Amino acid sequence: MRQVVMGLEESRIREVANEGLGRDDVLKFWFGESDEATPEFVREAAMASLQAGDTFYAHNLGLVELRQAIAVYTETLHPGQGATHWLPRLAVTSGGVNGLMLASQALVNAGDEVVVVTPAWPNLVAQPLIMGARVVRVPLKVVQSGPRAGAWVLDMTALLAAITPATRMLVLNAPNNPTGWTLDREQQATILDHCRQTGTWILADEVYERLYFAGDTDNGAASSFLDVADPDDRLIVAHSFSKSFLMTGWRLGWLVLPQELTHAMGKLIEFNTSCAPVFIQRAALAAIQRGDEITPALVAHLQICRDTLVPLLRATPGVTLAEPRGGMYAFFRLDGHDDCLDTAKRLVREAGVGLAPGSAFGAESAGWLRWCFASRDPQRLVQGVERLRAWLARAPGASTGL
Numbered sequence: 001m002r003q004v005v006m007g008l009e010e011s012r013i014r015e016v017a018n019e020g021l022g023r024d025d026v027l028k029f030w031f032g033e034s035d036e037a038t039p040e041f042v043r044e045a046a047m048a049s050l051q052a053g054d055t056f057y058a059h060n061l062g063l064v065e066l067r068q069a070i071a072v073y074t075e076t077l078h079p080g081q082g083a084t085h086w087l088p089r090l091a092v093t094s095g096g097v098n099g100l101m102l103a104s105q106a107l108v109n110a111g112d113e114v115v116v117v118t119p120a121w122p123n124l125v126a127q128p129l130i131m132g133a134r135v136v137r138v139p140l141k142v143v144q145s146g147p148r149a150g151a152w153v154l155d156m157t158a159l160l161a162a163i164t165p166a167t168r169m170l171v172l173n174a175p176n177n178p179t180g181w182t183l184d185r186e187q188q189a190t191i192l193d194h195c196r197q198t199g200t201w202i203l204a205d206e207v208y209e210r211l212y213f214a215g216d217t218d219n220g221a222a223s224s225f226l227d228v229a230d231p232d233d234r235l236i237v238a239h240s241f242s243k244s245f246l247m248t249g250w251r252l253g254w255l256v257l258p259q260e261l262t263h264a265m266g267k268l269i270e271f272n273t274s275c276a277p278v279f280i281q282r283a284a285l286a287a288i289q290r291g292d293e294i295t296p297a298l299v300a301h302l303q304i305c306r307d308t309l310v311p312l313l314r315a316t317p318g319v320t321l322a323e324p325r326g327g328m329y330a331f332f333r334l335d336g337h338d339d340c341l342d343t344a345k346r347l348v349r350e351a352g353v354g355l356a357p358g359s360a361f362g363a364e365s366a367g368w369l370r371w372c373f374a375s376r377d378p379q380r381l382v383q384g385v386e387r388l389r390a391w392l393a394r395a396p397g398a399s400t401g402l
Contacts, residue, residue, distance in 0.1 A: 008126055012341055012360035019348040027384045028354040030344075032121075032177060032328065033248040034374035038283075039294055042247065045286035049279035058275040060266035062092025062254070066285045070254055073288050077209070077219050078226045089231070089256055091265045092281065094273045096207050096240030096253035101127050102268055103203050103236045103255065104169075108133045112168035115200075117159065119152075119361035119368075121177045124205060128171070138162045139364040140181055143322065150332065151322035152179035156187065165198045173205035175212060175222050178331050178361050178370040180324020182214070185223040192228055192235070201234040207253070210244040210295050212326040213303050220299070222326050232258055243328070244295045245287040252276055252284050302328055305373040305381060312385040313371075318392065328374040331358070331365070334392070338367045351391035353384050 013030050020026040028035075037043075061067065071086040093099035100123065108114060110132030116125050118137045128135050138159050140152040163170055170191070174183040183191075195202055204225045212222040229235045240253035257265060269275065287294060306323070309330055313321050321332035337343040340357040347353045358368030375381055 004129055004132065008129070009122070011122070013356045016341070016344045016348060016357060017354065019345050020354055023348075023352075026348055026352045026354050027380055027387065029372045029375075029381075029384060030354040030356045030370075032372055032374075033242070034246055034298075034328070034376065036246055036298075036374075036376040038246050038250070039287070041290065041293075042245070042283045042287045046279045046283035049282035054278040054282060056278065058278050058281065060269045060275055061090070061262065062276060063278065063281045063285070066092060066281045066288075067254075069285055069288045073291065074226070074256065077221055078224060081231075085231070086256070088259045088262055091255045091257065091262060091269065092276050093253045093255060093269065094276045095251035096205070096238055096242060097123055098251070098273065099238045099240075099253045099255045100124065100203065100205060101130075102265065102272065103238065103257075104128050104131050104133075105272075106261065106265060106268055107169050107201050107203070107236075109168070113166050114169045114171060115159075115162050115167050116170075117154070117172040117176075119176075119179060119358070119365035120171075120173055121205075122360060122362075124171050124173060125362070128169070133168070136162055136167075137362065137364070139362075140176075140179060148322055150320040152176070152181045152331070154181065154183070154187065156190065159191070160194050163194060163198055163200055165200075167198060167200045169201040169203055170195060171203045171205070173207075175208040175324075175326025177208065177327055178329050178356070178358065178365065178368075180322070180327045180329060180331060182212070182222050182325045185227060188223055188225050189228045192225060192233065195234065199234070201236070204235065204237045206237050207240040207243055208327045209239070211299060211302060211328055213299075213306065214325045226256060232260070234258070236261075241284050241287060244298065245284070245291065246294060246298065247284070247287060250280050250283060252280050302374060305375055305378050306330070308378040309371065309373045309381040309385070312382065316385065316389055316392070328372055330371040330373055331368055332371070333368050337395075340367050340369055344369060346395070347388070347391060350395070351387045353387045353391070 071083040075083040104127040108131040114128040237256040241247040318335035344357040356370040358365035
């Protein structure tokens with residue numbers, strides 16, 4: 001086994017989840033997914049596909065019908081060039097994580113330098129490492145005081161200084177998991193222009209694009225690098241059906257990439273998975289064609305969840321938290337509980353509350369906790385805060401009682 005693989009860190013989120021194995025009394029907010037099932041019409045499309053005998057291989061890049069629907073969807077969010085412009089730039093992948101890994105396989109050689117904005121979903125750091133890259137982390141910074149205390153912000157000067165002609169690829173995720181940090185269009189344009197000068201590829205994980213609450217864009221979605229880039233820019237954007245279409249367990253995503261890379265990406269897919277299962281692609285086709293029946297209601301509900309949880313956490317003594325502009329997570333600190341992995345495990349055992357430790361997303365966020373607020377019933381969030389407060393009142397080492 002390669003040493004880099006042996007040295008990969010196991011998921012600390014699953015380490016915490018293992019504390020709750022066999023217990024049905026734990027309120028589980030540790031994983032990044034809603035507890036709402038995929039809509040029935042999407043499931044029915046998958047079943048109909050199986051009943052029709054769709055059990056054979058598909059094109060490496062995905063079903064033509066699905067790619068056409070994704071092209072229309074992309075043009076709706078990022079208008080101006082027409083759906084036919086997007087179609088030859090699309091590759092369907094077996095999940096967003098598979099798409100991100102494929103991008104690293106396509107671009108990164110052993111010994112290359114890759115810059116990653118952190119904290120980040122651990123796969124974004126691990127994937128270049130698996131390819132033998134040297135990863136340079138550029139941490140977001142935390143606002144320490146004032147009305148935005150607890151917010152994570154980008155030090156643009158530090159990021160641009162880290163990206164040099166020696167940098168093969170920049171990886172960033174915005175809206176960000178776990179912090180809720182977002183990029184605006186001016187920042188994206190600045191980063192893109194700098195990467196053009198250095199010859200650096202950008203891998204943008206935009207799977208939370210639609211889960212955006214700031215209301216300051218025309219389409220309601222977060223700003224995208226696709227809005228500022230030219231078709232031949234060194235840019236790959238990763239998307240997923242998981243979050244915005246309630247399809248986490250289906251494992252389907254797509255990449256938007258320069259057209260000259262599409263054929264080669266198809267070859268790379270062949271050597272990884274051959275293709276995504278046809279019945280899952282049929283389900284995704286139904287989801288994206290009837291997305292207006294899923295995503296707007298989901299985003300509105302997530303905003304209710306966010307606006308339920310965040311004020312309750314902010315009103316809890318000892319909590320530092322900023323309202324997230326995007327994503328599905330509240331990211332916060334508990335004064336006097338700096339060992340977040342131990343705290344998360346204790347919360348499972350002693351309070352019946354399942355949260356993700358911030359250290360799962362990098363050393364920069366050690367001491368923080370991530371709470372996924374994608375709950376079908378917002379009252380579960382209220383109950384979770386009540387349990388947290390009761391635990392804080394009696395927990396040894398707590399900095400404040402209630």
